[in-house]
Amino acid sequence: MRPTAKDLAEAAGVSLATVDRVLNDRPNVSKKAVRSVNEAIERIGFIRNPAAVSLARNKSYRFRFVLPRSGDLYLRELSQRVKELKAVLKADLTEVDYVQISVDDAHGVAKYLQGIDEEEIDGVALMAPESPQVRDAVARLLERNIKVVQFLSGQEKLPEADFVGVDNFAAGATAGKLIGRFTCGKPGKVMVVAETMQSMDSIQRRHGFDTKINEQFPYLQCLPSIETHADEARAGQIIPRVLDNNRDIVAIYVLSSEARVPLVAAAAKVDLVNLVVVAHERTPFTQAALCDNRIDAVIAQDPGHAVRSAIRIMRARSDAREPLAAQERIRIEVLLKENL
Amino acid sequence: MRPTAKDLAEAAGVSLATVDRVLNDRPNVSKKAVRSVNEAIERIGFIRNPAAVSLARNKSYRFRFVLPRSGDLYLRELSQRVKELKAVLKADLTEVDYVQISVDDAHGVAKYLQGIDEEEIDGVALMAPESPQVRDAVARLLERNIKVVQFLSGQEKLPEADFVGVDNFAAGATAGKLIGRFTCGKPGKVMVVAETMQSMDSIQRRHGFDTKINEQFPYLQCLPSIETHADEARAGQIIPRVLDNNRDIVAIYVLSSEARVPLVAAAAKVDLVNLVVVAHERTPFTQAALCDNRIDAVIAQDPGHAVRSAIRIMRARSDAREPLAAQERIRIEVLLKENL
DNA sequence: GCATAACTGAGGTACGCACCTCAGGGCAAG
């Protein structure tokens, strides 16, 4: 039979009340009592019954995902995953929702975060770019005991908040490796497209990419990053122009999470099937493009995993538990047509 | 406030006892009562509090992983993951252990399964090759209400039991794609090494591999599968001989889960760095070999995910719930040096 | 040695549900 708190009290030679005080860090316990209880825990292998804890506390969790307003297909995937989990998690006393705000306006983000009521929200998963204001707002959330997870996006990692997402340097290097090997030693230029090079993710991906290419495939020449600013018209102008001016482009690397706009723009000028194309994130577009060989490989981080992981981490933090690091590492997935 | 069973009784116009009978499928309830309760559930959005259910039932889960006795590094990874989860899951009233038996002896496997006591074990995750005897034994386990998960290994999938693992045809095709693209159009032979071609996984991987190569890289010639039977001495003899007889080998595909033995044998004759090498499963060996370029890519299924998934499925089945299919799909991972 | 603070134990209630008993009502077959 699994030992209960009562057994623990007996084994430690104290009362149930004292056991309770020790287990829940209540004041007015002597060091001696703490010691004897802790020792008894080890000795008899006491483990709190989480179901009973949950029932007695009768506490529920309310988490919010703060996502960018702008965005295309990948963002839709993310919000879709949150919605799906919403239904599932209701059973577990966990309420999840999401909002979309303009993350480019750091001041607005900070203001939004400040407006979050700690009586209503226990944790926030924040997908927003780095800025001093946001850093500050996050720090203040933590002060108010609202757990924060830095979600996918590229703040400089705050040591106080958990991070869910991949190592973007490695992701870029992986893209570089694939482009290098898939181009088979053929010299030429590589077009690199981003939404913006302001964000930490883009910088890190680009850095990993360049490092890999320079080191191992020096006959490939990477062009400066094209920034679309998520503007379809702008992309439709610039990208064909670059393709025109560089007839020896052999590969395209789209390092932003949204590949549709730039690749549709590029397809107006060249047949993507004849180029090596690597993009990020699995979306209906990239998946279809993989299938008909317009894209050769996709570097992805599973949005479902990411959302679940963020929730598990916020829950653990709310319970003052350590999350299981091993389980929460998000993998850099390499998707080919064959392993979709 | 979240509605409780009491609220539900009120809303349905019946007593708590009847609500209980409906919720737990007890006998002696009129169809009318069932209807009005179910309708009230929808109406007020009643959801059982799982913590209270767990506490009241005071039930615990005991699951067993049945793994092969033979095996090298990947098997060690698997058992390691089981051990790790053992400690974590104790908190959740879930006992997990594993045994290793000689899975080649179908009769022995069947006998072992038959000997499992349904009073002691609620679920079995079975990693063993297909055979009529094993199929039969699994069916009898299910009859005794012991949940069964077909774990990673290649039975023909029993429709009654859940399966955790990857699509091995797709895994083989992925390996074929990588070898095809990494060899860059250079004609030559491909050495294919397996432990045995008796098992369903091997057959499917080989089939996927051949299909891909024939379809897209016909200038590559795949040699017949070499079977090592996990015998180091045998591998040390055959593999160098094949390499000697086929000087135009440009790639090696190790389709078994254990890559160490065949690749060490091959390395005695050739420098793996100069060949395209694709293997399966992340182990200390494959990881090190990726790092120093002896292996170009590894096709992997994360053993930690697989173990956790099997446990979640067995738990869901024990609770007569449907597992969440979307979460339990095991990905075919492509590992390069860069995204380890 | 006395006041005060720090500690301890006994006992209770609550959480939401599962599972049990038992009494009584309705209904059909004989």
Place this chain on the structure above:
DNA sequence: CTTGCCCTGAGGTGCGTACCTCAGTTATGC
């Protein structure tokens, strides 16, 4: 009509923990 069966409600107990009160005990400072 009775007998028996199906159905229903009322009420209780227990699961293991959190959290509360209050009386009583032991150290601490002065």
